[in-house]
Amino acid sequence: MAHRTGSRVFSGGLWExxxxxxxxxxxxxWVIVSGCTAAAGGGVLHEGDAYRQALTSFGVALDAIGKAGLSPHDVVRVRYYVIDDEHYDEVGRAHAELFGEVRPACTGVRVAGLIDPRMLVEVEVEAYREARADQVPGDSQETRNGT
Structure with a gap:
């Protein structure tokens, strides 16, 4: 589970x-999310299933965005990296389910490999929310909530 410390969000992931x-x-x-995969507990979830790995990876990213006070509707850019061309459609299907109404800019790239050979996909997500008229400069949700 991600937690926020100042201007950083941590999920407790092994490599962080x-x-x-x-x-x-x-x-x-801006909320800029590092690459997210389906890694958990020292292993990789959903081995061999790019669609489910993508859903899990996007879930990790969206959890971090939520901890930063933004929502999926604030996502403006997605990048995803797959290790095989056959995974584009599966990752694209997961992306459409989560972001089909939002329509962020999106780039898909085929790469030679990821940090663990069981990983089929890695995602990066960026979110943006313009300052609200009622927000005082330097004020943040974190400060208002007393956390």
Whole structure:
């Protein structure tokens, strides 16, 4: 489960601590989410199933966006990386289910491989929300909620 510390969101993923990065960074109105996969508990969920790995990966990204105070409707850009051309349609189907009404900019790229050979897809998501008229500069949801 992701948690927020200042302008960083952490999910507790294995590589976040090992490689020194945050699941997401909040930068002004932007939430930029690091690459997300179907890794969990030292393993990879849904081996051999690009569609389910994509749903899981997008879920990790959307959880981080939610912890930063934004929603799927604030997503403006998605990038996904697949290890085989045959996975484009499955990942695209998952993307359409989650973002079909939002219609963010999207790029799909075939790569030679990911960090674990059982991983079929990795996703990156960026969200943006313009400042609201009622929001005071420097004020944040985190501050208003007292967390």
């Amino acid at each position: 601590e090992r490689y020194g990065y945050a699941r997401a960074v909040v930068a002004g109105p």
